[in-house]
Amino acid sequence: MISGNILRDAIISGANNINNQRSRVDELNVFPVPDGDTGTNMGMTVGSAVRELEALDDSCTVGEAAKTAASAMLRGARGNSGVITSLLFRGFSKALEGKKEADVADIVAALQKGVEGAYKAVMKPTEGTILTVARVASEEAAASDAADVPALWDVVLTAGQKALDDTPNLLPVLKKAGVVDAGGQGIMVIFEGMGKVFHGEAIIAGGEAAPNKAKLSTENAGKGVFTDDLMKVEDITNGYCTQFLINKYEGASAAKMRAFAESNGDSVVCIEDDDVINLHVHTADPGKILSEAIKYGYL
Template sequence: MKILNGDLYAKMLISGSNNLNNFKEKINALNVFPVPDGDTGSNMATTISSGVKNIFDLKTTRIDEISQKISRNMLLGARGNSGVIVSQIFRGFAEYFANKNEINSFELVEGFRSATSRAYSSVLKPVEGTILTVIREVTEKLEKTITPSSKVSEIFKIAMEQAKISCNNTRNLLPVLKEVGVNDSGGEGFYLILEGMYKYTIGEAVELSDEQVNISDFVSDTEVYEGEFGYCTEFIIELKDVKAFSKDKLVNEVSKIANSLVVVQDEDWVKIHGHVLKPGTLLNAAQKYGEFIKIKSENMTLQANESKNIANESKTNDKKLKSGIVSCNTGQGIINVMKESGAHFIVEGGQTNNPSTNDIIQAINSVNAETVFILPNNSNIILSAQQAVQTITDKKVIIIPTKTQIQGISAIYNFNEESDWEDNKDLMEDAIKSVSTGEVTIASRNTTMNNVKIKEGDFLCIANNKIIKTAKNYNDAAKIVIEHLIKSSTEIVTIYYGGEIGETDAEEVANYIESRYDVEVEVKSGQQKIYHYLIGVE
């Protein structure tokens, strides 16, 4: 085949999407930071899956119409920086394919050139050694080798092979990758997309595997309330005896206890989801088969009412405000702080669960204000927010570049919905400059970063996004972080405890600080995941 039409393009991309989805946990594991929050693979997989969803409903073979639909879907479904960049790559293809029924080999290369240009322009400060380098070098290779007689399969074989070469070289371009000894995760994800597309052209279309379950999706915060009451309970157990285990027997037992039941076995792990009135009954039934690795149980009635209240409060407010706030947060305790401090809409999401561009668009549209400020509170959400802003035409939207939840809290403390947007912008931007952020979490692997030797299971002492030391327990780590951040001018230290931390542990840290420094210390339950402590020093 020397001609590419919309039908073939869509089928190739579905194969590429399946290939990435099948290996997304592998991509997640390439996360450079040794924190158990790797989500590049999940973000890219969600983005490309959104692009090809129901694509054949268009009932056309025109490549311009198909590519435009895929591009639009990807933009709305894009999650995280990696997802946004992928969406922009395929937007570049769509822009070149405009007004074309089908394309030849030279035009396909032009499509790669357009994709490269769009990807680079979507990032304010492009960094080499990332997915950007991979798409650029793939394009350069194609420009040098493709002839009018080149088949589509040959083009994608060359693209795939060059992508792998480029991925292997990313660690030589980006020092942090070389230090940790991994390739760029975004680049590897793009390679998997190209590999899946190539395989379709040679009759080896990649199907979605039933065996792989994305753990971050399985135990997630995206449960949809559909009229059921009780608790949405999800957990993973590691089996004591894999050979003796009978999945059918377990299903028979728990089906009597839970509704909306899903039970999936992945070698020695079993993942279970169910809606129950008493979570303990479901947990007890499963625990005899193994030990828990991860548990989540949330009150569906409260979740539903909470989500409805947030939306209704904003939508039913007839008075148009001068300024409104959309904030991206995770952890019910922190969400409560943001709401009490004036947030008009909370987009739930953060580490490992980045909201999509469409989530942010809907949030902006739900706030009845002349100007809407967005607090991303995570560096991996800023690019999605920027894409969302471009779609809004009926109100002014301003992104305050908060990179941590602590910065977001500091910003909203300086917000007034009746003030002019210029005043709010200046005050919030000044606020995030005046607060330092500390974090404590457990290391997910052995590595070395910033000349700090890290062992899996150590507690990481993170100050302003930089690992400064490790400790053997979380309280020692918190003390190290605070001592690093505190200055003679410091007036207040705020400690948000989450994960499995209790108030007693946090109070111990607070007492330690108060006994050594003349500062005010506040302790609050953040209920955030991954991070045992989030600390603000002002």
């Protein structure tokens, strides 16, 4: 069993680990567009929960820790990868709601709910990305006979790393660039940080330069977003990464807002809770998206 303060510290450790390595993850970013911000976005997303988690007392439950993290990440989510990351942690909030402690079955359920929510929220789920890494890790965790949470997390890390290493075989643009998926690498960095605490080690400190664990291969290794022939600017039809929070009016429909975004852009990811919708879209006309958004609440 793990207590609330252990889950709290694990998420903080994961946040610090991704922020320590964000620039190295940024360098892997070639999909869906090579804009070099995956590590930064994921770091900002998980990092948005740190202050609120640190404010929790050691007597907090796993349900309280998970809810606090998920709520903060929804509001702090940045970019495609960040929103997906927040959805993975929202699964923890749903599965652990009302629970004081969490056992192996609870963590498996948390991973499964996170993956399910992430796949549903993404406009066009693509294999060879963070989605694949999280899904394979979740499936292997569910199939394992781990006796406790630390052992289960070892299964998550092993399965996730294997899936990460395979991402270039699933997504040709990654193989061409000689890199693994940036979002997949980012979630593994977060999971590694969490694993330290699950195994009884100290929280990974923030602001430290971590060893480069980014997986690179071929003669293009290290070029990442700087590989000139990956994508030309003129090939990008929806050139404006547009993201905002809608503080919902009563009866506001996230499904309708998402449908509008999907008909006027791509890379759509939409999540909500009782009060807020967080929408991410790549579009050719941000004004059109924003004008529609104000029908559902204030931005």
